[in-house]
Each structure stands twice: as C-alpha cells, then as structure tokens.
Amino acid sequence: MPPIITPIPPFQPDLYQRAWASIPHPSLPLIATPHATSVTIFSLATLSKHSVLTGGHARSVRTAAWQPGMSAGRLRLVTGSFDATAGLWSYNSDKDKKGLEKEVKFGEGEGDEEEEEEDWEFNLVLEGHENEVKSIAFSPTGQYLATSSRDKSVWIWEDVGDGAGPGEEDDGGEWETVAVLNEHEGDVKAVAWCPDVEGRVGMSGRYSSDVLASASYDNTVRIWREDSDGEWVCVAVLEGHEATVWGLQWEPRPREGRFPRLLTFSADKTVRIWTLKVEEAEEEEGMTNNPWGGIPNTMRTELKEEWECTDVFPRVHSRDVYSATWSKDTGMVASAGSDGIIALYAEDATPKEDVDMESATNAAAPATSRWKVLAAVEDGHGPYEINHITWCKRFDPGTERKGEEEMLVTTGDDGVVRPWQVRIP
C-alpha cells in the first residue's frame, strides 16, 4: 500500500495573501512564515499564531532563517527582503528558558496583539545587496550567514560579536562581510550550507570544512569553499538544469560517511540529485604533495571538484518546481510547485554500483532514476500555486509521538500554511 498524505487543518489564522515559505525552528516547535512585509510565527503545538514580526522592511519579506545555537529562552530570526536588506530580529522571553518552551508548546502568553509585537525586537540591518534579497542561510555552527540576491551575488557575513558567543548579546551582534561571491550570471535564487555530518571534512583537507552551494537564474548551481588563504572560491559549476534553479538542499544524512549529495529543483520541471565524484588518483596526489607549495593563486585550477548529476527524478510536475525537501529521518523527498501537486519520492535501496555503468554512458544525466514516486496529491492548495514545502516535526495534539513524527508543511499563494500527515503503511 502506498503512503497516505492527508491534510491536517491549516495553521490559524489564514494570512489571506501570498506566503512565500515556512521555516521550522531547528529544535523548538515554531515555524516562521514570511508574507508581505511581515513574518508570522506559528506554534507547531497549537497550530496557531505565536507572534508577528512587523515594521522592519519596506518591501516583501521573501525568506527567513533561524540562527542556530542561541542560548535558551532566546530566539533570533534573520529576514531577507525585496527591499535589498536582511534584518536581524531577537525575541526575549521575559520568562526563564523553560518559560519560552512552555509558552510555545501550550500557547501561554498569547496576550493582546500589542504585547506580542513588543516581544520581537528589530536589532540590525545588513546592507550591501543592490537588489532583492532572495535567500538566507546560516552555516551549521551559526558562525557564517550567507545571503543571495537578484544582483547576482552571494555575500558571506560573519558574526564577530565581542566574544560573547552567538546569542549572548541583545543587540544582534556585530556582523562583518567575509566574502562577496560574484560568479553567477543571474539572480541567485537560493543558498544552502552543507550540514555538519560525518564525511563532510574527510573529502579534502585543502579547504576548510564549511561548504556553501548556490542556485541561480543562470540555470547553474555553484559550490563554494574557503581555501587555506581564507579566500572563498567556486570549486564547481553544476550544469544540467535547462531553466532557473529555484533551490537546493544538501543530503541531511549521507550513507556510510560519504560526502552529502545535493538535491536541486527547477523551472525546467525536474528534481535532480548531484554527487561529488571522488577520483582515487586525486586522493593519492593530495596525500603525497602539498598543493600549496608555492603555486600562485592563478595556477590552482586543478583544485576544482567534479560533481555529476546522478539522478533525475521521475517526472511528476507540469510546471516550475518551486520547492523540495529531503527528510533526515526517512530519506524521503517531497516536492511542490506551480501545478499545485505535492509529490513524495523514495530512493531504491539496491547498491549504487549496479547503475553506475548505465549512467557512465550519458554524462549529462542518467537514463534511469533510482527514485520512485510513492504518492502525489493534486490541488494541494486548491487552484493556487505552492511556493514551499518542508519536513517538520509534529507537536500538535493529533500525534502520539510529539517531537518525533514527521509531517509535511506547504505554503501557498492562498496564504494558507497547511500541515500534512504522512503515513507509511
């Protein structure tokens, strides 16, 4: 029997205007939904509004990211807006750290509107981009923040606060520009940091462990790493999508210590998987020679990484795929987009080596997919487009495994944020 995707009543209230995305907090039962110039925070426990961020941006908020590693009782959200800025917001619960958890889970402290809005403080504006900010992502430790824009650039910012550690200061910390990456030839639609998993560092000692990927209107994906001189360089260009790449996600839990793969989705209606190619010879060379032995910067061309498209998912969507999400728990992928369809996929478990021979004949894309469509729901948001989909833990009274059971949450042009129960018989 195929898995069953069934709707759970949507978060309250409806927003009645286009909502772009819903970003779950890494540990607390909260989810942040940007719409117009505001962000509404919903509680996953009550499936209703927790608080609202307003008044920080002159134009639509397109995206948001939670800063990881904040001290208990504190929240920090960074918003990216069409007004070309990113904003840092802090939420200080006047209760102790247990208080915040309680408040979030049981809907306490949901007083009158004014009081709620005072809880969020707009601390800091990050200025630098020339046009709309489209995506924001924190590196796994929270040390770096990446922002991307229609101005074709990716900026990397570092929290250089006064040694108090991230989250200790009330003023949003102090942020410095570490790098401006200018190689894309079109809007940079999305950025994503490689998660801190086993296998991330092992690949190449010649770069630091942080890896950033960016997706663009120029139809490509780029991989960026920091070399031993502290310079951020593009180590790979992933070409294969035939239209704008709307976004990407790293594999949350790679198998057998392998380097995480990349999931990308595009206006060309496809969802793809990319894998870092590991050359045995390259590894040996890396061990015997010091690649930095007096070679000038311009000569370091051989330090590129080779990525190949190792899967194109079976075609489900008839229009742009705006979003896809990869589960850390089950490895399942879900996608959604302009056609209103929610699709669920799982990877074939047979050893990869069997298919490698096939894919070797076609460098651009493998002929057969290792991914199967498990389920597809039509009209997920009625006649409206779905802008975002994400896996998220359940905390509502309808689950017997609070904080463990996974659900999907979709966000649409109708301003509805809708959770979906996923049952695998």
Add this chain to the structure above:
Amino acid sequence: MQRDTPDNANPTILNVSQLPSRAQKRSTARVGSDSKYDSVVLSSPYWSDASSDDGQEAREEAADDALDEQEIYDLISTVSDPEHPHTLGELNVVRLPDIHLTPPRDNPRGLANVLVELTPTINHCSLATVIGLAVRVRLEQALPPNYRIDIRMKEGSHAQDDQVNKQLADKERVAAALENDTLGGVVDNMLKTCVL
C-alpha cells in the same frame, strides 16, 4: 521611463472596427462596456464550487462558464501602450490568433493554461518587458486562480526574446517588479483604460 521621443514614432494603428470582437461574429447589438465583462467578473468561479462534483452536469456547467480566447482578448486588448495614446489591441501588439487557451482537462476544477504571444511594435522595443508585465498583471487580476498564465514575445518579433520571456515567467521577479514604485506606477497607468 519618461523620454522625449518614443521608440517607434509612427506605429500602425488599427481602427476600432478592425479589432476582433464577439459583436461582429454574432451580429447582435453591441454590448455596452458596463456589462461586457459581467460574465467574467460576476460569475461565481467554478473552482470554488464545492458541490460541483456530480459528473456530467458539472462538466457542462464548467464548459459554459469557461472562458474563450475572445474573452481573454477583450481583457487585455484594452491595456494601454506605455508610450502611445493607444491600446495594445489598436497597436496590434495583442492579436486574437496569438492567444492560446488550454481548458482544464478531466477535472473541471483543474488547471487551465493561457499562453499569450505578444508582438511589440518594433524590433527593439525596450518596453517589451513592461508591456508583458502589464498583460500578465491584467490576467492575474481578472482570471480565476486555476488559470496559469504564460506571456511570451512572438517568435522573431523581439531582439531579446529569451531574456524577456524568462523574466516574465519568473514569479519572484514579477512580484518584486510590481513592488518597485516606478514600474508599478507605469503598469497601473497602462491598466487604467481597462474596464473593470
């Protein structure tokens, strides 16, 4: 956006009687502009009708309600040109045969698709993107939400077809462009001549 000399100083203008219209085909009395769009504006959109599940009847009903190319043409031909005191219909930028409508298949509440191919007045019309944007906005405002709208420059009609088409297909760029005061203002002005 303001300039002294328009890109095309002498465009060909079609007479109102030359424009395609329902009235000509049916040779009935001219429909007044006040009621012309009632069928579009006032009819309850069938996608929201939760009770229309009873097969044949619902499908016939939907077929009656469904828009045709002429109605799409009527919606967008009245959009004004950004630099001439004429409508896109009069300038022959919008043409009835270049409107392609794919009604919902199987399910009457499913997705419908409207593809409009535009023919800018001259080859290097710098305002092609603005015209495309206005047409897209007009249709997004007037059509039910199950209509997906694609706006393209007719093949060979414009020097930068691909860039213009790609921009007009990009939801995020369109949304941001409309929040730009200058661009949003130009589009608003172009839509003033539309009856609604």
